[in-house]
Amino acid sequence: xxEINFAKIEKKWQGKWEKEKIFCTQGVxxxxxxxxxxxxxxxxxILEMFPYPSASGLHMGHALNYSIGDVMAxxxxxxxxxxxxxxxxxxxxxxxxxxxxxAGEHPKPFTxxxxxxYIRQMKELGLSYDWTKTxxxxxxxxxxxxxxxxxxxxxxxxxxRKKASVNWCPSCNTIIxxxxxxxxxxxxxxxxxxxxxxxxxxLKTTKYADxxxxxxDKLDWPEKIKAMQKNWIGRSExxxxxxxxxxxxxxxxxxxxxxxxxxTFMVVSAQHEKLMSIVTDEQKKEVEEFLKNVGSVSEKEMAxxxxxxxxxxxxxxxxxxxERIPIYxxxxxxxxxxxxMVMAVPAHDHRDRDFVxxxxxxxxxxxxxxxxxxxxxxxxxxxSFDEGYEEFVNNFVNGKVDGAYTGxxxxxxxxxxxxxxxxxxxxxxxxxxxKQGKARKVVNYKLRDWGFSRQRYWGTxxxxxxxxxxxxxxxxxxxxxxxxxxxxxxxKGNPLETxxxxxxxxxxxxxGAGKRETETMDTFFDSSWYFLRYPDNKNEKKPFDIKKIKKxxxxxxxxxGAEHACMHLIYARFFTKVLRDLKFLDFDEPFKVLFNQGMxxxxxxxxxxxxxxxxxxxxEISKKYGMDSARYFLLSLAAPDKPRDWSDKxxxxxxxxxxxxxxxxxxxxxxxxxxxxxxxxxxxxRDVTEFYGNxxxxxxxxxxxxxxxxxxxxxxxxxxxxxxxxxxLSPICPHIAEELWEKLGNNDFISxxxxxxxxxxxxxxxxxxxxxxxxxxxxxxxxxxxxxxxVVYLYVMPFxxxxxxxxxxxxxxxxxxxxxxxxDSKKFDxxxxxxxxxxxxxxxxxx
RNA sequence: GAGGGAAUGCCGGAGUGGUCAAACGGGCUAGGUUUAGGACCUAGUGGUUUUUACCUUCGGGGGUUCGAAUCCUCCUUCCCUCACCA
Numbered sequence: 001x002x003e004i005n006f007a008k009i010e011k012k013w014q015g016k017w018e019k020e021k022i023f024c025t026q027g028v029x030x031x032x033x034x035x036x037x038x039x040x041x042x043x044x045x046i047l048e049m050f051p052y053p054s055a056s057g058l059h060m061g062h063a064l065n066y067s068i069g070d071v072m073a074x075x076x077x078x079x080x081x082x083x084x085x086x087x088x089x090x091x092x093x094x095x096x097x098x099x100x101x102x103a104g105e106h107p108k109p110f111t112x113x114x115x116x117x118y119i120r121q122m123k124e125l126g127l128s129y130d131w132t133k134t135x136x137x138x139x140x141x142x143x144x145x146x147x148x149x150x151x152x153x154x155x156x157x158x159x160x161r162k163k164a165s166v167n168w169c170p171s172c173n174t175i176i177x178x179x180x181x182x183x184x185x186x187x188x189x190x191x192x193x194x195x196x197x198x199x200x201x202x203l204k205t206t207k208y209a210d211x212x213x214x215x216x217d218k219l220d221w222p223e224k225i226k227a228m229q230k231n232w233i234g235r236s237e238x239x240x241x242x243x244x245x246x247x248x249x250x251x252x253x254x255x256x257x258x259x260x261x262x263x264t265f266m267v268v269s270a271q272h273e274k275l276m277s278i279v280t281d282e283q284k285k286e287v288e289e290f291l292k293n294v295g296s297v298s299e300k301e302m303a304x305x306x307x308x309x310x311x312x313x314x315x316x317x318x319x320x321x322x323e324r325i326p327i328y329x330x331x332x333x334x335x336x337x338x339x340x341m342v343m344a345v346p347a348h349d350h351r352d353r354d355f356v357x358x359x360x361x362x363x364x365x366x367x368x369x370x371x372x373x374x375x376x377x378x379x380x381x382x383x384s385f386d387e388g389y390e391e392f393v394n395n396f397v398n399g400k401v402d403g404a405y406t407g408x409x410x411x412x413x414x415x416x417x418x419x420x421x422x423x424x425x426x427x428x429x430x431x432x433x434x435k436q437g438k439a440r441k442v443v444n445y446k447l448r449d450w451g452f453s454r455q456r457y458w459g460t461x462x463x464x465x466x467x468x469x470x471x472x473x474x475x476x477x478x479x480x481x482x483x484x485x486x487x488x489x490x491x492k493g494n495p496l497e498t499x500x501x502x503x504x505x506x507x508x509x510x511x512g513a514g515k516r517e518t519e520t521m522d523t524f525f526d527s528s529w530y531f532l533r534y535p536d537n538k539n540e541k542k543p544f545d546i547k548k549i550k551k552x553x554x555x556x557x558x559x560x561g562a563e564h565a566c567m568h569l570i571y572a573r574f575f576t577k578v579l580r581d582l583k584f585l586d587f588d589e590p591f592k593v594l595f596n597q598g599m600x601x602x603x604x605x606x607x608x609x610x611x612x613x614x615x616x617x618x619x620e621i622s623k624k625y626g627m628d629s630a631r632y633f634l635l636s637l638a639a640p641d642k643p644r645d646w647s648d649k650x651x652x653x654x655x656x657x658x659x660x661x662x663x664x665x666x667x668x669x670x671x672x673x674x675x676x677x678x679x680x681x682x683x684x685x686r687d688v689t690e691f692y693g694n695x696x697x698x699x700x701x702x703x704x705x706x707x708x709x710x711x712x713x714x715x716x717x718x719x720x721x722x723x724x725x726x727x728x729l730s731p732i733c734p735h736i737a738e739e740l741w742e743k744l745g746n747n748d749f750i751s752x753x754x755x756x757x758x759x760x761x762x763x764x765x766x767x768x769x770x771x772x773x774x775x776x777x778x779x780x781x782x783x784x785x786x787x788x789x790x791v792v793y794l795y796v797m798p799f800x801x802x803x804x805x806x807x808x809x810x811x812x813x814x815x816x817x818x819x820x821x822x823x824d825s826k827k828f829d830x831x832x833x834x835x836x837x838x839x840x841x842x843x844x845x846x847x
Numbered sequence: 848g849a850g851g852g853a854a855u856g857c858c859g860g861a862g863u864g865g866u867c868a869a870a871c872g873g874g875c876u877a878g879g880u881u882u883a884g885g886a887c888c889u890a891g892u893g894g895u896u897u898u899u900a901c902c903u904u905c906g907g908g909g910g911u912u913c914g915a916a917u918c919c920u921c922c923u924u925c926c927c928u929c930a931c932c933a
Contacts, residue, residue, distance in 0.1 A: 224851050224928080231850060231929055238933085254933060267933090307931075330931095337932045344933085350848080351931050446932055562928075636872070637859075645859080653872055656886085663887095702861080702871045795913080821913095843913090 004662055006626030006735075013738045014123055022752055023077075023128040025084050038082035045552050046073050047531055049560030049568070050088045052523075053114035055099055058121045060616035060646055061600040064634045067732075068597050068695070069559045070127045071635065074731040075692040077128070078755040084552055086534040087122065087129040089115050091138035093523040097458035101490050107458045108486060111138055121618060126627050126734050128751070135537045137526040142533065143460040144481030145543040146525055149575075150463060151474050152582055158204045161472075164451060165271040165335060168196040175455050195291070197273055201453040201462060201519065205574050209233055209445040211588075212573055221594040222641070228565040234446025239430045241439040243343070244317040245278055245327065253338030253444055257433075258425040261414040262345040262367035266316045266327040267309060267355070269335035278327065280313030287312060287329055307332045307355045319438045320429070321415065326362075330355065336448055346404065353404040366397050368409040368422050450571065452522040457488055457495035459520030467507035467514040476508050482516070494518050527568055528575040531555055531590060549585065558591035569594075595695055598641050600634070616646050628733035629654040635732055636701035657705060658736060661729070664712050665740045671716035680710050681721055686758050688728050697732070704729055719744055724756045775804070775842050776812045782844050783813070789846030793828060794819045796842045804842075 021028050026038040048069045051062065066087075073085040091111050100110035115136055122129065135142055153159045166175045171191040175198065205212075213233045216226045238255040243266065252266075268275055270291060279287045290310040309328035316325045325343075332351065333342055344352040347366045356362045370393055395401045397412065411420045417429060433439035453462060461482045463475035475482055485502040488495040496518040497503065507514035529543070535552040536544040560568075569591075576590040621630045633654035637644040673681070684707040691700035707725060711717065723744055730737035730750050741750035779792055792815050796804055810817045820828070 222851095227850055228928060234929095234932065236932075252933090256933075332931045334932055342933045349933070351933075354931090444932075446929095565928075633872095647859085647873075650859085650873060657872095659886090698871090699861080705871065 004626065004659065004736075006628070007623065009739045010124070010126065010622070010627055010735045013735050014126065016738075017128070017749075017751070018123070018131075020749070021132070022749055023073075023083075023085065024130045024132055025082060028130075028132050041080055041082035043084065043552055044076045044081035044557075045084045045535075045555045046076065046557040047086065047534075047555050047559065049558070049564060050090050050527070050530060051118065052090045052093060052095060053111060053118050054095070055103070055110065055114045056615075057114075057117050058125075058618055060618055060621065060630075060634070063125055063618045063630065064600045065559070065561075065597050066122065066125060066127050067631045067634055068595070068697070069557075070125075071692065071697060071731040072557060072559075072695070073128055074734060074751060075755070077751070078727070078731070078753060080754070084133070084535060085129055086133040086135075086537075087127070087131075088135040088530060088534065088537075089118065089137065090523060090527055090530075091115065091136045092143070092459050092526055094454070094456055094458070097456060100458075106486065108138065111136075124622060124627065125618060126631070128734070133534050133537050135530065135533055137460075137523070137530065138458075140481040140483050141540070142530075143484075143526065145529075145533070146460040146521055147463040147475070147480050147482060148477065148543060149529070149579075150521070150525075151477060151480075153203065153578065154474055156578075156582060158207070158578060160202055160204070161199050162202055162449075163197045163199050163273060165195050166198050166200075167193045168198075170194055195271060200451050203450040203452055203574075205450045205570070206445055206447055208574055208577050209235070209447050210443075211577060212447075212570060215573065215577075215589055219589060219594070220592060222562075222596050225562060225565045225569070225594060225596065228562070229570060232447060232566040232570065236444050236446075238442060238444060239426075239433075239439050240339075240442045241343070241433060242319060243325075243341075244319070246314055250316065250341060251339050252341055252343050253442065254343055256345065256348065256426070257429045257439070258411065258422045259345040259348045259367055260318070260320050260343070260429060261411075261417070262347050262365045263318055263323075263325060263343045264346060264365060265344045265352075265362050266325055266341055267330035267333050267344055268312065268327055268341040269333040270329050270331050271335035272329075272333075272340040273335075274340075275312070275329055278312050278314040279329070283311055283313035286310050290329065307351065307358070309355060309359065319433060319436075328355075328359075337446065338444060348404050348406055350404045350406065357402075364399060365413055366399065366405075367411060367413050368405065369393060369397055369412050370405050370407055370409040371421075447570075450522075450524075450574075452525055453519040454522055455494045455518075456520055457484075457490070459523060460484075460525065461496070462517045462519050462521060464517035465505055465507055465514040466517065467510060467512060469512055470507055470509040470514075472517075473507055473509050473514065479508070484520075496520070524567055524571050528571040529579070531558075531572070532579075532585075543584075546584075553585070554587050554589060555591045557593050557595065559595045559597060562596045596641055598644060600644055600646060621651070625651050625655045626658065626735075628736050629658050632657065632701060632732050635697040637698070641695070657708070658733065660712060661708055661736065661740070664708065665722070665743060668711070668714065668722070669716040670719045670722070673716075673718045673721045674714060677710065677714050677717060677721065680707060681724060685724065685728060685756050689755070689758050692731060701732065704732070726750060727753060727756055776809055778842065779809070779813050779844055782846065789815075791816045791818060791846075793845040794842045795845070796821060 017023060020032065046069055048066055069085070073083050077083045096111050096114075097107050100107040103110060119131075119134075137143060137146075150159065168175060169191060213230065213235055216229060219226065236255055238253055239257040240251045240253050241257065241260065242249045242251050244250070254260075268278070275287075287310055290308070307330065309330040312327045312329050314327045316327055317323070318325055327341070332355075333340065344355065345367070346352040346356040346362065346364045348368055353364075356364060370389075372389060392401065396405060409422055411417050411422060411425050414420075414425070417425050420428060430439055430441060434441075461484055463480060463482045465473045465475060467473050485496070485499045487499055489498040496516075503516050503518065505514050505516055506512070532544050532549060532553065535548040536542075539545055572590050576585060577588050579585045580588045618627075618630065621627075625633075629651060633651040634644075636654065637650065684703050687703045688700045691697065691703065707728070711722075711725060723741065723746070726737045726741050726744070727750060730741075734751060737750050741753075746753075775794065792809075792813065794804065794809075794817060796819060804819050806817045806819055818828070
């Protein structure tokens, strides 16, 4: 049995690739002085979402992700494209800061070590990145442009400050993320979280909500991701109705203006900034007590909470009938959606009804009589629909049903609108109120403005100086970058506040004493434009040169996980649109095509994670089986967009396959290929080319397997054809393909060789000739069994109709022959013999 | 609650109107080879059997069609994402 020294082969080729700079775009000289001439090629920009460099290094899941992109990059390169395939690191961020502190190190060297390790591992995976184009967000050379864009956005009025609710830990004296504040308890010190209103920096993402939504239609993205973004942006059309609260107008957003006569109470969000202003003195104590127990600001937490509320003591006036409606403060209303207060209709909304069950002093008014059509509740099973329906409606309008009806119906108890269909009533009531100036049609979005400031150290400093006289003063462009100071103390609060020397600066406006903003940017700011930086990653004058952007952008193929559907992918689209409006770019969508890879699970079928101990380390796998076996195995497991389980046994099969290829190359006689092999090779080339092109790698591995199995049976094969077979294999198994390519006597790189030509369809040999003689045989058989008839009726597949030669058949059997297509409605077929017909076999009736 | 996806042998999964169900891999069984193990090679792996054949089967029910794993419809189960957005 062959023993292959994978480590040696892999090292050899990885070294050669790097030395000769063969994966670099135009203009990068290699060790031997050669420069790739790509000047006449079409560009192809392929990109994987850049990783956050974790100290534990890459695991097999990363290997899968990057192999998916690498295969495409290699395939495109061989197909004559100038490929830009870069890799960088999302180096800043909370996880790195926390991990470093835990390890007792400063985040900078800590992250640098991790990056170094990532790069080593990526090279060992055989990934064909252009390392001359790399970047890491932790260096001022990169993040100064975050600051630059911040200033530009600020100038354009897209950045502002506002107060928002945050989780505050009184003992740690800092803001806590939702993840760390589960159950309203601080993860670090177990003290109770308070909700505080704090000011922060916001980007007006909502300004682009409509465009972000509409732009989705143009994108070649998985439908799933588009749907997720659509939900996230969450456009909903409704009516804004003014209720009077303490003599002040308070607009309320609703999608159900048709139920306005059924409003029996209002609920204002417990997190609403104006809440205390409407709380009466008698209720103050109770509300304060209530607020203490609301828990965290996490919406997930909110969703799990029991609906609770407390009276504020204030009343709202219903504009349609002047009724006084009590206002509650509730834990289930979202503060920054609509106006933070909702009108509650317990008869026709589940949430409102749930609330009422606990506070039974609230009355319920039914204002919609359910209609039969579209009735959306379950009726008793032992009754007919009509009976059950009658009974339900009777009970419902009389207030005897404990539940909300949310389906369609006609209005009752609604003044002059009684008897109207409720969908029509929405419009009519809105118009009626609009005439009185009390309502208007509005569009609301779930998408919020993006709060991007963090009270953390390991991020881009926000370039602002606070001056007592001048207020918030932007750092002038010429003073950028504001470099993150290295000397800080980690522990309580924001580390940046511990470096006095850094904080105290002169105000750029008045020259007086100023202090630096100590908040840093969310790392999603970094990742919102990094794809624009790769093509011009060393530019010290500008974030990027427009000529290079014009050549390379937008990204032709973006690859990454579905977990980024709502955050990163929306922010990146938002940035692109803003930069377009600020005349930095002339396109408005960054990623034309998006591919979501599936997740790699451990052999236990669970998500790979340290705590489960099911992480597969590529270093070990490479040692045992060779990187190419691993790549082949990962890609052969399932379609790339489906999840798959790692299996130690499974990879053995791939190793066997690789060994087989080696043994073929050693044992086969080079000479002339057989006809069969030439035909097999050409059909494989056709299929594999198609499969690589649309990410159906799994199918490509199957075809390759068939090809080499077939090759193993051949007595001899031409060197050229063996070379072609290797080319087809090379995107998945680049190292061994290079090795065997060289053994074949080539002295160039298979990675840069031309992709084999696809022969146009050599369809299977025509069967038409055989069909007629087969029919004759069948007819003779039937004649013998059944007896005689004057006319022979044949029923054939529609697509075979043209192949039937009635003259020839008639002559052979000496009878009249009539042919019908099996789907011919006018055919003569008294015994249903058409059913007997199959492709290649006719139905026969003797009449 | 909303949206998306899925259900095929022992397992992972091909097949998305006919000529073709179960490719390809794993596992298992038998045989060969081997000092042994591993590796490798061959055959088998829904049922019947007269084995170049016939039947059964693609989560369940109904439908469209000459013909359905494939299209439509209802149901069941599972996975993912978002989730009290008024």
